Amino acid sequence: MLDAGASSEKMWVVKSTASAGRSSSNPDLPRLRADLDAYMTKRRLRSTEQRRLIIDTFFDAHEHITIDSLLKQVRAIDSRVGYATVYRTMKLLADSGIVQEHKFGDGFTRYELNDEDHHHDHLICMECGKITEFEEPLIEELQARVAARYDFQVRQHKHELYGVCSDCQKPKKRRP
Amino acid sequence: MLDAGASSEKMWVVKSTASAGRSSSNPDLPRLRADLDAYMTKRRLRSTEQRRLIIDTFFDAHEHITIDSLLKQVRAIDSRVGYATVYRTMKLLADSGIVQEHKFGDGFTRYELNDEDHHHDHLICMECGKITEFEEPLIEELQARVAARYDFQVRQHKHELYGVCSDCQKPKKRRP
DNA sequence: ATTATTGCAAATATTTTGCAATAAC
């Protein structure tokens, strides 16, 4: 259940995300859907009602969504969808490469679109659970240099900063 | 069980570590043990035979050790030690701050000494499981700058590169 | 007609916990 790498204290809960609603305006959606179609056709995977529903729901949902949240949204439309199907569908998306799986340490796997052009990493607030994305090309550059130094071929990486976000550093407002 | 952040393909197994045996020559050991003693005294935690055995074994073992491996070594000396005790003891070490927990994606939590002066991150080979440590102060610096940019107080971080190590890139040798 | 997919329940696998017995202080 723990996954932050250092402390083993009671884990905070990731409650929200900084990019809620972003995906619905993501200009790469059509391309990603086309990639997915190609992947499914190539592998002779079938387009079922459940998959279409789960995938549509995921594409409309905010990033960093969990299986639980996704299943709830899916079941609001078709209550008979099993959670194994959601797991299997998200795995399919991950295998196709259009989705990334993240484990930010609250015990739930989160999913987001894999935007290869604009790679980003994450700041995770241990107080409120907010997830903020950051891009820092210089870090990527140095990282590549480190890998080269060890003659290591990087296939994926994880760079996550855990701490306290700006909002949570402020003293709590008292109700007047 | 998966934890690498992107693919959901069958997970590699982390088999070994680049720093095997290092800890026994780690010059910071006495300081870390003193820190631990102070922590335990302050919290009125008791020095039991089991804890002493587990802690001694851990300090002598290679870094990135798993609970399983640690328990096996401990039981070679005292076969009656329960695994819950090992879990609880490692949690104690993590809470005290002298140990860091890592999840590199093979389903096992790994433990290493938390060397605050020489912070390092990890390269994890997805083929052979080798874990290599690297230090890159410039990345730490940029990371601090990113955090400052978002007014984010970093408490811990994770920077892991997953890929193929130098050895595993070479074609496999055929037996003559 | 063939074969992928679904949904359910059961299985997995790691870590945690309740509790009575034991040992450290």
Next chain:
DNA sequence: GTTATTGCAAAATATTTGCAATAAT
């Protein structure tokens, strides 16, 4: 003597899987 700790078994928890039924090709 009090209270932390242990060891065991059972629980908790997220994810995976076997399988018969169903649906897509």
